[in-house]
Amino acid sequence: MTNTSRLGITDQQWADTALLWDYQQMGHNLRPCDVAIGLGSHDLGVAAETAGLYLRGLVKRVVFTGGPNPSRPAAFPRGEAVHFAEHAVALGVPESAILREPNARNTGQNIEFSRTALAEAGVRVSSVLLVSMPYMERRAYATCRRVWPEVDAVCTSTPMDLHDYVKSIGDDRLVIDSLVGDLQRVVVYPKLGFAVAQAVPGSVLDAYRRLIDAGFTGRLL
Incomplete structure (x- = not known):
């Protein structure tokens, strides 16, 4: 610049x-996974990228996770998961494919609570696409390896x-x-x-x- x-x-x-x-950024190669988890953030691009992964057939279920955003509270007044899910639906993802997890307040909770929501919905998971802001991929990966070590985690974000x-x-x-x-x-x-x-x-x-x-x-x- x-x-x-x-x-x-x-x-x-x-x-x-x-x-x-x-x-x-982790530089992972995209591949089909059981689910995508759109990690709450101040960037609605996460929702769009997650929707794109679903529409391309890379996943069959999507979880959006996150409560109020501390950086931009006015941007998502009803919480990140709610607004992200609505954006994904507007882009063509069916409601039936989406789980909302509105309580997480940090990345560890994003992954832990998403894991619980998927289990409660009867979704068996061996691999996940973690969708985050571009600069958050490495932290998301490291957190998932600690919180959910059994799952195969692939990190991605909006390519830019x-x-x-x-x-x-x-x-x-x-x-x-x-x-x-x-x-x-x-x-x-x-x-x-x-x-x-x-x-x-x-x-x-x-x-x-x-x-x-x-x-x-x-x-x-």
Whole structure:
């Protein structure tokens, strides 16, 4: 990205953000799975991507999970799962294929509560497509490996580059803060028992620390 100094974000900071962006996507190859779980977030693109996976025949059932969104509470006043499900229906997913899980407040609960909802609905699951925001794939994967280790997890998100994602959200600082906050969780959550540990390259950690020093701390724990 260039010509960003007018926004108070330097080219070096965008380069550091791009390092985090690339690392936090898993690069998994899509394949058919038993269900897709659309993880609640501030990004309605998760709902659209999940709907697309269903319409392409990659899954037969969909779970949308999440309560009120702390970052953008006015965007989904009835909770993430409700609004995401409605968006998917509008895109052509039948109501009968959707389960709503409206109580989760974090990623661990997203996966744990979705697992419970699927079991209660009598859906047998050996593989899941975890659909998240692009920068959240790695944390979603690590969390699933901890909370639901028996299942084969494939991570995906709306395919787009960082520049296009920032434009779609419309809030540069929120995106950078979110990438920094998610990487912190990738590093810290294994120590708290919330996720499995993953190696983080030194270049990514250096970029992360520079962004924190520059004040992109709005989503840190």
